[in-house]
Amino acid sequence: xxxxxxxxxxxxxxxxxxxxxxxxxxxxxxxxAIADLDYHPxxxxxxxxxxxxxxxxxxxxxxxxxxxxxxxxxxxxxxGEYDLDVLIDQTGxxxxxxxxxxxxxxxxxxxxxxxxxxRLGPEDIPLLRVAFPLVLLGERIFGGPTDxxxxxxxxxxxxxxxxxxxxxxxxxxVIGADPHSTDATGSASLRLxxxxxxxxxxxxxxxxxxxxxxxxxxxxNGAAAMRRLLEERPDFDAAFTLNxxxxxxxxxxxxxxxxxVPDDVAVxxxxxxxxxxxxxPSLSSVEPGREQIAKVAVDVMVARIxxxxxxxxPRQFLADYRIVARESTGFREPSLPSDAIGPLRE
Amino acid sequence: xxxxxxxxxxxxxxxxxxxxxxxxxxxxxxxxAIADLDYHPxxxxxxxxxxxxxxxxxxxxxxxxxxxxxxxxxxxxxxGEYDLDVLIDQTGxxxxxxxxxxxxxxxxxxxxxxxxxxRLGPEDIPLLRVAFPLVLLGERIFGGPTDxxxxxxxxxxxxxxxxxxxxxxxxxxVIGADPHSTDATGSASLRLxxxxxxxxxxxxxxxxxxxxxxxxxxxxNGAAAMRRLLEERPDFDAAFTLNxxxxxxxxxxxxxxxxxVPDDVAVxxxxxxxxxxxxxPSLSSVEPGREQIAKVAVDVMVARIxxxxxxxxPRQFLADYRIVARESTGFREPSLPSDAIGPLRE
DNA sequence: GTGAAAGCGCTAACAG
DNA sequence: CTGTTAGCGCTTTCAC
Numbered sequence: 168x169x170x171x172x173x174x175x176x177x178x179x180x181x182x183x184x185x186x187x188x189x190x191x192x193x194x195x196x197x198x199x200a201i202a203d204l205d206y207h208p209x210x211x212x213x214x215x216x217x218x219x220x221x222x223x224x225x226x227x228x229x230x231x232x233x234x235x236x237x238x239x240x241x242x243x244x245x246x247g248e249y250d251l252d253v254l255i256d257q258t259g260x261x262x263x264x265x266x267x268x269x270x271x272x273x274x275x276x277x278x279x280x281x282x283x284x285x286r287l288g289p290e291d292i293p294l295l296r297v298a299f300p301l302v303l304l305g306e307r308i309f310g311g312p313t314d315x316x317x318x319x320x321x322x323x324x325x326x327x328x329x330x331x332x333x334x335x336x337x338x339x340x341v342i343g344a345d346p347h348s349t350d351a352t353g354s355a356s357l358r359l360x361x362x363x364x365x366x367x368x369x370x371x372x373x374x375x376x377x378x379x380x381x382x383x384x385x386x387x388n389g390a391a392a393m394r395r396l397l398e399e400r401p402d403f404d405a406a407f408t409l410n411x412x413x414x415x416x417x418x419x420x421x422x423x424x425x426x427x428v429p430d431d432v433a434v435x436x437x438x439x440x441x442x443x444x445x446x447x448p449s450l451s452s453v454e455p456g457r458e459q460i461a462k463v464a465v466d467v468m469v470a471r472i473x474x475x476x477x478x479x480x481p482r483q484f485l486a487d488y489r490i491v492a493r494e495s496t497g498f499r500e501p502s503l504p505s506d507a508i509g510p511l512r513e
Numbered sequence: 514x515x516x517x518x519x520x521x522x523x524x525x526x527x528x529x530x531x532x533x534x535x536x537x538x539x540x541x542x543x544x545x546a547i548a549d550l551d552y553h554p555x556x557x558x559x560x561x562x563x564x565x566x567x568x569x570x571x572x573x574x575x576x577x578x579x580x581x582x583x584x585x586x587x588x589x590x591x592x593g594e595y596d597l598d599v600l601i602d603q604t605g606x607x608x609x610x611x612x613x614x615x616x617x618x619x620x621x622x623x624x625x626x627x628x629x630x631x632r633l634g635p636e637d638i639p640l641l642r643v644a645f646p647l648v649l650l651g652e653r654i655f656g657g658p659t660d661x662x663x664x665x666x667x668x669x670x671x672x673x674x675x676x677x678x679x680x681x682x683x684x685x686x687v688i689g690a691d692p693h694s695t696d697a698t699g700s701a702s703l704r705l706x707x708x709x710x711x712x713x714x715x716x717x718x719x720x721x722x723x724x725x726x727x728x729x730x731x732x733x734n735g736a737a738a739m740r741r742l743l744e745e746r747p748d749f750d751a752a753f754t755l756n757x758x759x760x761x762x763x764x765x766x767x768x769x770x771x772x773x774v775p776d777d778v779a780v781x782x783x784x785x786x787x788x789x790x791x792x793x794p795s796l797s798s799v800e801p802g803r804e805q806i807a808k809v810a811v812d813v814m815v816a817r818i819x820x821x822x823x824x825x826x827p828r829q830f831l832a833d834y835r836i837v838a839r840e841s842t843g844f845r846e847p848s849l850p851s852d853a854i855g856p857l858r859e
Numbered sequence: 860g861t862g863a864a865a866g867c868g869c870t871a872a873c874a875g
Numbered sequence: 876c877t878g879t880t881a882g883c884g885c886t887t888t889c890a891c
Contacts, residue, residue: 178861180886188860210622211566212884214557215867222600222622229586231787236582240575243603252600252622254568257589276556276568276598276622386791415791422793441577445732445761447768447793524877526870534876558868561883 183208223468224274226256226265226282232385232412233440234457235283238304241461242281249469251278260383262286269294269301278472281464285383289352300471302464309352314467315483318455320354323488324361327435327453328407330490332369334497336405336433338377339366342392342417343409346378358409358437377403381413389416397424404432405496411436411443414450418495422447434495448494456486529554569814570620572602572611572628578731578758579786580803581629584650587807588627595815597624606729608632615640615647624818627810631729635698646817648810655698660813661829664801666700669834670707671714673781673799674753676836678715680843682751682779684723685712688738688763689755692724704755704783723749727759735762743770750778751842757782757789760796764841768793780841794840802832 181189182197189197200206214220225242227235243253256274258264265284267273269291274280279300287294295301295311306317331339341362344355359378366373379396381388389408396403397420408414414436418428426432428448436443439454463484470479492498527535528543535543546552560566571588573581589599602620604610611630613619615637620626625646633640641647641657652663677685687708690701705724712719725742727734735754739762742749754760760782767774774780774794782789785800809830816825838844 181861184886190860193860207617207621209561209884211557211560211564212867213886215555215561215869215883216885216887218557218867220557220622230576230582230589231579231586233577233579233582236576236579239582239601240577240603243576243601252602252620254598254600255585255589256598257586271553274598275553276566386787390791415788419791419793419795441732442761442788445736445765447765449765527877530870536876539876555868558883559870561867561885562869562871564883 219278219472220276221250222252222254222277223465223472224254224256224277224280226258226268226274226280226284228260228283228285228383229257230255233442234410234412234438237440238283238457238461241458242465245462245465249465251465251469256280258284260285266291266294269297271297271299279468281468288350300468300474302468302471304460304464306352306354306357312481314471314481316460316464316467316486317483318354318460318486319488320357321361321364323453323455323490324358324407324409324437325365326361326488326490327437328362328365329369330451330492330496331405331407331433331435332365332371334429334433337371338374338403339371339405339407340377340379340396340403341407341409342379342389342396343381343384343413344378345380346375348380355409362407376400384410384413386412386416386419389413390420391416393417393420394424397421397426405434406432407435407437409437411438411440411450411452414452414495415442415446418446418448418450428495429497433497436495439491443491443493446495451493451496451498452491454489454491456488459486565624565818566622567596568598568600568623569811569818570600570602570623570626570628572604572614572620572626572630574606574629574631574729575603576601579788580756580758580784583786584629584803584807587804588811591808591811595811597811597815602626604630606631612637612640615643617643617645625814627814634696646814646820648814648817650806650810652698652700652703658827660817660827662806662810662813662832663829664700664806664832665834666703667707667710669799669801669836670704670753670755670783671711672707672834672836673783674708674711675715676797676838676842677751677753677779677781678711678717680775680779683717684720684749685717685751685753686723686725686742686749687753687755688725688735688742689727689730689759690724691726692721694726701755708753722746730756730759732758732762732765735759736766737762739763739766740770743767743772751780752778753781753783755783757784757786757796757798760798760841761788761792764792764794764796774841775843779843782841785837789837789839792841797839797842797844798837800835800837802834805832 179197182194223246230236246253254274254277265286268282281302283304292311295313301313303313303315306320344359350356363373379392381392406417408417414434417434421428428434436450436452439452443450443452525543528540569592571585576582592599600620600623611632614628627648629650638657641659647659649659649661652666690705696702709719725738727738752763754763760780763780772778782796782798785798789796789798
């Protein structure tokens with residue numbers, strides 16, 4: 168310990184913690200000793216004393232889904248701004264895995280958890296009353312007791328559908344939603360609602376036979392759904408796949424079937440993952456504001472961690488979205504520069 | 514604290530730590546109290562006392578490179594078997610970022626670091642003498658003082674090249690290596706060496722003009738390198754891209770140019786990422802044994818963390834590889850089931 | 860401005 | 876088998 172070594176005693180702590188009332192010369196001396204001895208404060212001890220770990224948890228379904236890898240990347244960068252480390256928990260594709268996050272048995276060494284659930288729904292709101300700061304991502308659970316960062320699912324899906332209508336498509340299939348689902352809050356339902364709104368506004372009929380479930384939203388399921396669609400009802404001229412991996416799988420199936428994209432069938436995805444720009448053809452997509460979401464999630468988390476006794480009411484944020492038109496809907500370049508990211512609306 | 518609550522005193526610690534000499538009835542009582550009170554040991558306190566954090570660090574260039582996301586996924590799963598959490602540090606594309614890992618200033622709350630460097634080389638061996646358990650992934654640094662899990666870069670690249678030769682290709686381009694590089698230990702150099710060995714064994718000439726650098730190994734750089742190749746020397750019938758993202762970029766460029774894969778040009782990648790199965794055409798690849806690598810890396814790390822005074826000499830492991838033939842080299846199905854993963858050779 | 864002392868919750872060493 | 880005691884290294888009063 169630098170105490171004896173330097174010269175002074177636990178003024179070290181003051182210096183390390185930027186306590187202002189330390190004489191400049193003393194501070195200087197301590198800093199020098201710290202450097203000389205290559206001293207590093209013991210973080211476990213600090214954690215024990217302060218009750219904080221300096222780590223936030225990120226609970227996502229799976230890192231190998233590109234969207235979540237990109238989200239994790241963004242969250243880690245955002246957390247780094249606050250000198251926070253990020254512990255990643257993969258909940259897997261089950262409700263059980265997601266409930267485990269809320270039980271507090273996982274991700275114990277964290278000051279709070281940023282959680283992107285895929286299975287939990289409004290019926291799980293009681294579970295959200297947890298003893299640690301919890302920031303929810305996505306839109307499965309509205310009106311809960313936690314902070315919540317969400318996307319414009321309905322509006323952006325509507326805009327996406329309008330993009331397809333705008334290039335002359337009239338029979339637009341949807342892959343990734345169950346037309347008979349009773350779930351009203353999942354991303355699938357919300358995006359489907361946006362789709363229907365666009366159809367209605369354009370005076371186009373809604374045909375449930377064009378709506379195809381595919382879960383989880385993996386490439387293989389997008390490919391499988393598209394194959395079935397092609398077999399059963401080849402009379403569609405566009406597909407709105409509710410995420411990009413579904414869309415990439417669908418492109419694959421269309422390619423195998425010799426269907427030309429976008430001439431025969433246009434395809435629009437959702438998430439705007441890196442890969443979209445390099446598929447053949449490149450995949451048009453809805454950019455949901457991932458960078459913003461990550462940044463705001465971390466900001467909100469930090470505020471909650473700092474919070475003393477006076478607990479603020481839960482807040483909700485909505486990220487900006489935009490449509491990125493590429494070859495799969497007949498364009499060559501993104502319609503907007505990819506760094507067009509503004510502040511988040513509350 | 515459950516002490517007062519239950520009935521007994523710090524027998525709790527014994528119970529929690531599975532100390533064997535506790536009467537069954539006592540243990541039972543304590544366990545009950547723990548459950549009743551929803552007691553959780555304070556991990557910071559335990560960490561302070563034991564000197565361990567229960568967390569391992571994973572330092573990789575970037576999570577949004579699919580290979581590293583999949584690697585992180587595998588490492589997190591493997592670490593979960595030991596109840597270890599994983600903290601991810603993204604070093605970025607710079608030497609500086611990688612050196613920061615070794616300086617010990619990052620990833621401080623961990624018991625050890627699994628590190629996959631991309632920039633460091635043999636000249637950095639002195640830096641590897643660090644005060645914490647360090648397990649190296651990849652092959653940039655041989656003969657260092659740390660445990661090291663590596664791939665059969667030379668052999669697998671040779672086998673991959675032989676695969677291309679086996680389907681009748683004679684002028685095989687390489688994307689991702691600099692023919693004039695003096696680096697002898699990077700993945701690129703090693704894989705290039707395997708390529709040359711295969712050429713030599715088949716009596717084929719080596720043409721440096723077919724070897725194209727592309728760094729970092731991102732899709733856009735694979736696409737750019739392929740475009741240049743097509744402009745400058747269209748007389749090649751195959752491309753061995755030194756990772757899959759380069760390969761996917763190359764497929765994209767070939768598609769744009771109207772070159773048919775595999776009839777005109779066959780393409781082989783490296784890493785066997787999930788995406789390979791869904792590109793159009795699907796991408797043949799070298800499977801480098803990622804699952805094995807992750808599992809062994811964690812096993813070795815755990816052994817190092819447990820190690821007392823008697824330090825074992827550093828160990829080196831080699832993962833198994835295999836060629837997965839898909840459409841880009843004229844096949845339809847993987848040549849081997851993807852779960853054919855054996856034990857790791859030392 | 861700086862020093863002394865207490866204690867965060869746990870584990871380990873030692874008695875009993 | 877179980878209780879007592881002493882720190883792990885830090886932050887935080889509270890004196891001086």
